[in-house]
Amino acid sequence: MGVGIGVPICIECGTHSNPCRCKVVGPTLGFLAFAVAAVVEWPVGALVFCFRHHKGRRIMAHPATVVYPSVSNAVPI
Template sequence: MGYTRIPLCFQCHTANRCHCKVVGPTIGFLAFVVTAAVEWPVGAVVYLFRHTKGRRIMAQPAHVVYPKVARAFPI
């Protein structure tokens, strides 16, 4: 019988009392995966014609989506 594991991400030594965040980084990771599944193929197609724009599109999940979502949750 197999068990499905939910990905948990920890960010320690933050400003909160217990010095660890779990909810924000975990939801940020899930948002990263969803946006990356859409934006990486689109970025790869755009990269064929405009290299800089394609790289920016492919980097957006890591540089924009994950940090914004992870910071939105204080715990």
């Protein structure tokens, strides 16, 4: 038997951006964009953190504070 890799699906309910009050596509794309950005930015942020703590923290926080919300909010469904 093989082990399958599932696709992450994120659901956000209680939103006012569409009549259904639930979003699936935006949060899912936001999570995938977050994961791609994190793979690149977290190692860079960790290296920068060794020399400039504040700048390294900002780099490592960028996927969660900027990438995910902007992609998630760009898609209303």
